[in-house]
Amino acid sequence: MTRQKSFKQRVRARMDKTGESYTAARAHLVGRDGEPPAPDPATAAPAAERPARSGAAIPPTTAAISSRVSDEALLRTTGRGYDQWFDLLDAWGATDRTHTEMAAWLVDEHGVGGWWAQTVTVAYEQARGLRVPGQKKDGFACSASRTVDVPAERVFAAVTEEAERGRWLPDHAFAVRTANAPKRLRADFEGGTRLAFEFTAKGPAKTTVAVEHSRLADADRAAEAKTMWRERLSRLKALLEQGPS
Structure with a gap:
């Protein structure tokens, strides 16, 4: 045996x-x-x-x-x-x-x-080379995240409210599909792609915000989107942590 x-x-x-x-x-x-x-x-x-x-x-x-x-x-x-x-x-x-x-x-x-x-x-x-990293059934995907020193409710509002979002993500088509405040958000994005945001409270005044961008055409587009989201989330972090303008 x-x-x-x-x-x-x-x-x-x-x-x-x-x-x-x-x-x-x-x-x-x-x-x-x-x-x-x-x-x-x-x-x-x-x-x-x-x-x-x-x-x-x-x-x-x-x-x-x-x-x-x-x-x-x-x-x-x-x-x-x-x-x-x-x-x-x-x-x-x-x-x-x-x-x-x-x-x-x-x-x-x-x-x-x-x-x-x-x-x-x-x-x-x-x-084994049967699937490219980031590849899914409906295309390619990428993700990015940042930890922000503000409550989850504040980060959620900065993503969902159009005026707030325009400060760190201007000139991008964004339509909310579903939202469960202040934990998650699903949205349609430009080019027929999709966004999925997750907001994880790390304490009373600290939140990790993560975004997955899916339905991208290819690996190059996914790499470009990943760079963009890293930059945009860094901008979001800076705006929220500096307080009201």
């Missing part, structure tokens, strides 16, 4: 005993044992021996993957880090599968939670 098979049996035994989900039971055992189970060597051939989809470069490390979730957090929650998941996906032949098939395989065969399965799948696609 391989170590991996033995570990799965212990996970399922704990599920039967406690009623926990596969992911929760797995995380408990990984934390208790101090290390995740190693992949079965019979099914995980070295990456260098596995063919990639035509035109897809396979880098030796995870340097190119999305930094949305750290390797430590992934290991702690799922029992494996990026490299271990990538090895399993390679052995399964994931470079010839669709995004949906990969995510479903992680959920069904390995008990990975849906959100974490998507995280691993997107990172794998980026690392």
